[in-house]
Amino acid sequence: MLRLPIFLQNLHTIGGKRLNLFTAVVVLTALYELYNVLYSAKLQPQYQILFVNHTNDNSSRKNFATVAERNCSAKINLPVFDKRHSEKLQVFFLETSGRPYLKGRQVCSVESAAIKSGLISKVIMKSSYLDLSKRKSFCDLFHNYKNVQFYTINYEELFRNTPVEGITGRLDRVAGGHKFTHYSDLGRLAIVYKYGGYYMDLDVIVTKDMRPLTTFLVIEMPQTTKPDNKTCNIREGSLDVISIHNGEFGFPAGHEFLLQYMESANRTYDPMSDKRNQVGPSHAVLVATQMYKTRLTNRILDKGKPHREVTLIPDYTFLPVVYHQAKSILWSADPKTPQQWEDVFRCAYAVHFYSHYNDHRNVSGDPTKDAYSFLGPKHCPQAFSYYKTEF
Incomplete structure (x- = not known):
């Protein structure tokens, strides 16, 4: 089970002002969701595109492009699997x-x-x-x-x-x-x-x-x-x-x-x-x-x-x-x-x-x-x- 960092556990005050219970819960929930997203992202493999053949422009090579491009001409360097994954x-x-x-x-x-x-x-x-x-x-x-x-x-x-x-x-x-x-x-x-x-x-x-x-x-x-x-x-x-x-x-x-x-x-x-x-x-x-x-x-x-x-x-x-x-x-x-x-x-x-x-x-x-x-x-x-x- 994930344990929240100390700064998240103590979010009943912001800037020295005490929050009401509802506001504190809302803020805490939002930050907890963000923490979970960032924590899960660590488990995702980090891909590196070695080569992309762009058919719609004059550039034929683009190093370190993001996978989000969804280019089906890409050659992608793979991370080595180990216990971290x-x-x-x-x-x-x-x-x-x-x-x-x-x-x-x-x-x-x-x-x-x-x-x-x-x-x-x-x-x-x-x-x-x-x-x-x-x-x-x-x-x-x-x-x-x-x-x-x-x-x-x-x-x-x-x-x-x-x-x-x-x-x-x-x-x-x-x-x-x-x-x-x-x-x-x-x-x-x-x-x-x-x-x-x-x-x-x-x-x-x-x-x-x-x-x-x-x-x-x-x-x-x-x-x-x-x-x-x-x-x-x-x-x-x-x-x-x-x-x-x-x-x-x-x-x-x-x-x-x-x-x-x-x-x-x-x-x-x-x-x-x-x-x-x-x-x-x-x-x-x-x-x-x-x-x-x-x-x-x-x-x-x-x-x-x-x-x-x-x-x-x-x-x-x-x-x-x-x-x-x-x-x-x-x-x-x-x-x-x-x-x-x-x-x-x-x-x-x-x-x-x-x-x-x-x-x-x-x-x-x-x-x-x-x-x-x-x-x-x-x-x-x-x-x-x-x-x-x-x-």
Whole structure:
């Protein structure tokens, strides 16, 4: 809770004259609101525009311009994320390819979180700057959502004082695209371990407020579990864990599961392996089995134990369609009615689209044909307005 400065606490007199109670309350309230505004502003990232291409005048370069210009030709230097930028209700998205922008479907993910999740979205870029000219949807996202913040990060610094300190040398020896996956898989563990919060992949559409979820992991099953249609519940302990999804989770800072996950990853990580998911879901379930030493089911583990308690939640909460059925359901050959789509997504906090397998699939704009076209207009309307050119 904020404590008012002493000069605000003593505002019953101004200029030596005693104020009546009503006037004092009015003045005090106005100053308190101003104090809150200034305090909150400290949490906002300070962006610096490196270059703006002004198309309406003769000037092609303007240093240190303000973001308020809303120029979609800007290149913007990013602040480095650290503990000063951390907040309680935050969800992290990691872009690890080095691109200075988000693609259309990634923009949709962040926009849907901004609208639905109830959280502050922290988009952590490997690039040190943003190029707003690359995607119109990306420019719109940057300018139109105050609860979306962009940062860059130094991975060596992020991994410092964690079990994966020094692992960047091994990560950089990985050939091909798996390097970006491994940076993401380890980066998400380290950033939530250090700062606490939620993590989500950039190939989801968020459909519900996520604040009711706190410390959780998502179970993966061979076939999507069917909950009760009215309550969205399923009997506790009824699902035996096959795998643990690492694309969405939430933990307080310093949680033991994340610590042991990183310790195990550091011991076993092999940059010469061509295995894309060597620190992914199969590794997560191995760590959970070793740590909790009990049958893993949809229930609370180590209840009441600080930094050990975690809830294993059913797959349908974030994976209402399993990956091997995504093509046949999310891109259906048979037209779907709104009710049929609602039946698929009713109990989901978010819908995972498995971009590794499905990024090439067409988004039609017809809500009867594909899930993006059904969900997009509701949950990421600005991003989806560019579906013909940017999805």
